[in-house]
Amino acid sequence: xxFKIDRIILIMFLxxxxxxxxxxxxxxxEYLLRLITVVIFWIGIAGCWNMxxxxxxxxxxxxxxxFGIGSYVVAIAMTKYGIPFFPSLFISGVISGSVAFLxxxxxxxxxxxxxxxxxxxxxxxxxxITLEFDRTFSVSFFQGSDGITLPISGHDNSFFFYCxxxxxFLVMLAHYFxxxxxxxxxxxxxxxxxxxxxxxxxxxxxxKLGAYVSSAFFLGLFGAIEAYWITYxxxxxxFNIQKTVQMVIxxxxxxxxxxxxxxxxxxxxxxxxxxxGARFVEYYxxxxxxxxxxxxxxxxxxxxxxxxxxxxxxxx
Amino acid sequence: xxxxxxxxVQMVSFSLNPGEILGMIGPNGAGKTTLLxxxxxxxxxxxxxxxxxxxxxxxxxxxxxxxxxxxxxxQIMEPFMAMTVFENVLVGALHxxxxxxxxxxxxxxxxxxxxxxxxxxxxxxxxxxxxxxxRLELARALASGANILLLDENMAGLNPHEIDEALxxxxxxxxxxxxxxxxxxxxxxxxxxxxxxxxxxxxxxxxEGFPEEVVNDESVIKAYLGDKLTSLKVA
Ligand SMILES: Nc1ncnc2c1ncn2[C@@H]1O[C@H](COP(=O)(O)OP(=O)(O)OP(=O)(O)O)[C@@H](O)[C@H]1O
Ligand SMILES: [Mg+2]
Numbered sequence: 001x002x003f004k005i006d007r008i009i010l011i012m013f014l015x016x017x018x019x020x021x022x023x024x025x026x027x028x029x030e031y032l033l034r035l036i037t038v039v040i041f042w043i044g045i046a047g048c049w050n051m052x053x054x055x056x057x058x059x060x061x062x063x064x065x066x067f068g069i070g071s072y073v074v075a076i077a078m079t080k081y082g083i084p085f086f087p088s089l090f091i092s093g094v095i096s097g098s099v100a101f102l103x104x105x106x107x108x109x110x111x112x113x114x115x116x117x118x119x120x121x122x123x124x125x126x127x128x129i130t131l132e133f134d135r136t137f138s139v140s141f142f143q144g145s146d147g148i149t150l151p152i153s154g155h156d157n158s159f160f161f162y163c164x165x166x167x168x169f170l171v172m173l174a175h176y177f178x179x180x181x182x183x184x185x186x187x188x189x190x191x192x193x194x195x196x197x198x199x200x201x202x203x204x205x206x207x208k209l210g211a212y213v214s215s216a217f218f219l220g221l222f223g224a225i226e227a228y229w230i231t232y233x234x235x236x237x238x239f240n241i242q243k244t245v246q247m248v249i250x251x252x253x254x255x256x257x258x259x260x261x262x263x264x265x266x267x268x269x270x271x272x273x274x275x276x277g278a279r280f281v282e283y284y285x286x287x288x289x290x291x292x293x294x295x296x297x298x299x300x301x302x303x304x305x306x307x308x309x310x311x312x313x314x315x316x
Numbered sequence: 317x318x319x320x321x322x323x324x325v326q327m328v329s330f331s332l333n334p335g336e337i338l339g340m341i342g343p344n345g346a347g348k349t350t351l352l353x354x355x356x357x358x359x360x361x362x363x364x365x366x367x368x369x370x371x372x373x374x375x376x377x378x379x380x381x382x383x384x385x386x387x388x389x390x391q392i393m394e395p396f397m398a399m400t401v402f403e404n405v406l407v408g409a410l411h412x413x414x415x416x417x418x419x420x421x422x423x424x425x426x427x428x429x430x431x432x433x434x435x436x437x438x439x440x441x442x443x444x445x446x447x448x449x450x451r452l453e454l455a456r457a458l459a460s461g462a463n464i465l466l467l468d469e470n471m472a473g474l475n476p477h478e479i480d481e482a483l484x485x486x487x488x489x490x491x492x493x494x495x496x497x498x499x500x501x502x503x504x505x506x507x508x509x510x511x512x513x514x515x516x517x518x519x520x521x522x523x524e525g526f527p528e529e530v531v532n533d534e535s536v537i538k539a540y541l542g543d544k545l546t547s548l549k550v551a
Binding site: 180181182185186188189191192193195196197198199200201202203204205314 | 356357358377378379382383387388390394395396397398399400403406407408410411412413414416417420456457460
């Protein structure tokens with residue numbers, strides 16, 4: 001194990017985060033600041049998926065459900081109960097995490113494709129519930145397909161930059177912790193050989209649940225931030241499977257179960273879509289599809305994953 | 317223990333005394349692996365009880381049983397491929413031994429030294445040869461600090477020289493005060509190292525006793541040794 005490289009990367013990571021914290025003072029262009037915020041936002045979200053699926057090998061195909069729950073909790077807390085944004089944000093994370101705890105106990109017993117299908121089904125079910133709940137019970141709570149309009153924040157882009165940055169920072173810090181802790185070795189052991197992990201003393205159920213709940217907690221925070229940012233949510237937006245797909249592709253592209261995988265994958269994909277999207281409005285999705293296919297063919301373990309193997313690095 | 321209608325192990329009772337090496341033999345499919353998998357909680361026995369120091373551990377989760385001091389090596393070898401040998405063993409120390417990182421690292425170094433895996437320590441476990449993988453299984457179990465080790469054909473596929481080395485390691489382990497159950501097809505190993513031997517056939521225990529008793533037991537000769545009798549006399 002090369003702890004020296006690990007330290008250097010940690011210091012670089014802390015340094016970059018600290019430098020980023022001053023960014024809004026220097027960036028004049030609102031567009032640029034918004035773009036940077038979006039990149040950091042996606043790094044965090046892809047990181048949430050990586051935390052669970054990248055390290056344990058359990059392919060979660062419904063992470064968007066916790067994002068959506070976060071959005072709805074913040075919206076309902078603010079509009080129906082008049083709770084200010086930051087407490088509501090926190091409640092979103094806690095409720096997302098709690099739901100993940102309850103859902104994880106039965107679903108994490110499933111293996112492989114069955115787990116993927118179960119999580120996917122749960123996400124779709126939540127979308128349907130928020131759509132149909134009010135009509136079924138003749139109440140006005142989720143407001144079905146009408147959606148909920150949040151109080152206008154009146155904040156500028158730098159406010160959301162400062163919301164997103166610390167959460168993504170925490171997600172990345174959690175990655176660093178996973179890479180160097182007992183918990184993380186438990187997760188990696190589960191990914192490699194679950195029975196062998198269990199008989200070596202790894203409490204596989206608790207470790208998987210830990211990863212699943214932390215991932216959901218952070219996703220809830222991101223969902224809440226986005227809801228407050230765009231101020232209008234509907235079930236089909238916040239529970240959109242497109243978000244799941246994006247998290248998965250970003251992480252695969254960067255490298256599953258690696259520290260820098262989500263960072264590289266999310267940055268790459270967001271910037272590519274942004275630059276191609278502006279120039280080739282009609283074809284850019286096809287082009288992105290092509291780029292993804294080529295990248296995966298050349299680097300089946302993702303950009304960082306392949307680099308790790310080629311350079312025999314243990315941690316990045 | 318039943319798999320559907322197949323009774324893989326039935327009506328077997330045995331005990332292991334502290335500091336003892338118990339040999340377990342029997343033809344392929346006799347139920348040896350299944351029996352020990354019941355002991356460590358991989359299978360929930362359909363009937364019967366298992367006690368560890370008077371505590372009933374039947375149906376407990378394997379990780380709990382491991383932390384209580386019962387660790388098994390796997391016949392089919394399941395290293396954590398993407399991890400180095402060192403990290404594989406570290407998992408046993410961290411989780412099975414419930415140690416903090418620093419202590420676990422020290423423990424791992426010691427265990428790797430003991431089983432002679434030093435030259436492979438920083439290699440990926442998927443890339444090392446079979447004899448080293450066998451030792452890795454042993455090291456991972458040892459790192460958990462278990463007092464009782466269950467070795468399931470841990471010497472399969474080794475050449476005579478490697479077997480001698482492995483025997484030396486087992487003796488060291490025994491002298492450190494641990495008890496062992498050793499499943500092995502290699503007669504030289506079982507006869508040489510076991511204090512007692514039990515014999516399984518078609519899921520039942522057909523004999524138990526000192527090595528020399530078992531070898532001369534008629535039902536054992538008939539059920540298991542039959543055609544191997546000549547080679548046994550030579551040994
Ligand atoms: N998971 C399982 N499901 C169904 N049948 C099983 C299972 N595991 C083992 N068996 C069956 O149980 C019986 C006992 O198998 P077991 O692996 O315990 O034998 P063994 O004595 O360890 O043999 P060997 O010397 O070949 O390792 C065999 O008939 C086997 O096919
Ligand atoms: Mg066997």
